[in-house]
Amino acid sequence: MxxxxxxxxxxxxxxxxxxxxxxxxxxxxxxxxxxxxxxxxxxxxxxxxxxxxxxxxxxxxxxxxxxxxxxxxxxxxxxxxxxxxxxxxxxxxxxxxxxxxxxxxxxxxFEAQALAVVALGEEHMEKIGGGAPEPNASRVVLGPGTGLGVAGLIYALNHWIPVPGEGGHMDIGPRSPRDFQVFQHIERLEGRVSGEQILCGRGLVNVYRAVAKADGKPAPFSAPAEITGAALAKSDPVAEEALSMFVTCLGRTAGDLALVFMSRGGVFLTGGIAQKIVPALKAGNFRSAFEDKAPHSALMRAMPVYVITHPLAxxxxxxxxxxxxxxxxxxxxxxxxxx
The missing domain is CATH 3.30.420.40 (ATPase, nucleotide binding domain)
Structure with a gap:
């Protein structure tokens, strides 16, 4: 250096x-x-x-x-x-x-978000399951916002080294039978579904409309905040399922990235959307999707996940x-x- x-x-x-x-x-x-x-x-x-x-x-x-x-x-x-x-x-x-x-x-x-992981104390983080982080172990930061940001953070040669990338544009695909029903209605970008087509503000709207279309139901909401609000209030079943699917896909993607970086130091979710949906992230399907990575499920269960709650991390x-x-x-x- x-x-x-x-x-x-x-x-x-x-x-x-x-x-x-x-x-x-x-x-x-x-x-x-x-x-x-x-x-x-x-x-x-x-x-x-x-x-x-x-x-x-x-x-x-x-x-x-x-x-x-x-x-x-x-x-x-x-x-x-x-x-x-x-x-x-x-x-x-x-x-x-x-x-x-x-x-x-x-x-x-997201290099800046990775630097923030080192700069912030635990009082600015909400834990979503897992064990204790290993000191100086690799970490991952991801955040759904206007897009989907991703960065790694590794410790080497006495330095914290952020690893920037464009991980938000990785492919993401259906897994469950219900996924296959809904995914065919998700808006594509030049023929493919990337992380940003689901895991960001407009992505949540995409999922909401796809769920409604799969079931032939109306989709009156057009803003992410309307969908999350209705889902958390349990006032709209389509919004509830859309947020649940969003959280599941976020768990899968976070788990994939945790495997790439072997993130025993933790996985950190950042940005306004993650902060607003903490109750949904704690509901269970995020963590189960994160850990469902056979043959490494035991490894995943030990990895802690945090939501960074500081608004200016x-x-x-x-x-x-x-x-x-x-x-x-x-x-x-x-x-x-x-x-």
Whole structure:
């Protein structure tokens, strides 16, 4: 972990967690400071990320950041970085002139969520079964939101190393007889059903409509919050089954990822949807789907799962990195721009 990856950032540091729907910004003043009061904006309210930063941060503060660490929902590649579920394009070189920055680091948003797993205490987590986590064992973070984010976290060479990826786009398929009835009605993306077609906000709507269509029933709800609300209130059987299927598929996918990373340190669910459906996650079918991985069911039963309950977890992960980058094995080659 030598070279530029251990070079400290120039304070103050602007930190930003940019998702498909919301962007959250704060400033870390120095290596001993907590981030300032976060500013949260809807991405649809601004044409560009630069405009959002100007309005939400720079116009509201006398502090002028020297550096920025931005976590975005999408793969980081090249000098112009589009978000997957938002029309913004991050252009670090333009930020030097537009925002007065001298250094920009761009990470994947679920790298920031993985960093948060280290930065947060247990008071910000709700356990969903399993045994005790093994110290320094591998971990997995996944979160259904505007899309489905996934990252690994491994400990090696005295560093916590986040492993970004696009695991939300893995294939997901039917297993039970009921699955086969419903899946044929799930909206496909270029002919296939990926994780994001089920395990995100619009995915929940997809499942709800597919359940209704399979049974010839009406589907009056069009927003994820309406479906989860009706399901948790037990006021709509179609919504109840849709949320139950969503939770089961989330358990299967979380279990698959836990096997990939051998996540004896825990599996962490993050984002607003997971926080809102904790009662459904505790109902039983999530955990049974997570553990149903013969011949490794005993291994899976021991793995703890947590819901991260802190609403700004990614920002805290970015703040921990900004204060002391050398604690983390974050590879910034090709993802760090300097004047």
């Amino acid at each position: 030598a070279g530029e990856d251990e070079t400290t950032l120039r304070f103050p540091v602007l930190i930003g967690d940019i998702g498909g729907t919301n962007a959250r910004f704060s400033i870390v003043l120095d290596a001993n400071s907590e981030p300032t009061e976060p500013q949260i904006v809807q991405t649809a309210s601004f044409n560009t990320i630069d405009e959002a930063i100007q309005a939400a941060v720079l116009d509201r503060s006398s502090v002028r950041p020297n550096s920025a660490v931005l976590a975005i929902a999408g793969p980081v590649d090249g000098d112009e970085i589009p978000l997957t579920n938002c029309p913004w394009v991050v252009k670090p070189k333009q930020m030097f002139a537009n925002l007065g920055l001298s250094e920009v680091v761009v990470l994947n948003d 990614a920002l805290l992960g970015l703040a921990a990195y900004a204060r002391n980058p050398s604690l983390f094995g974050v590879q910034t080659a090709g993802r760090r721009w300097r004047l």
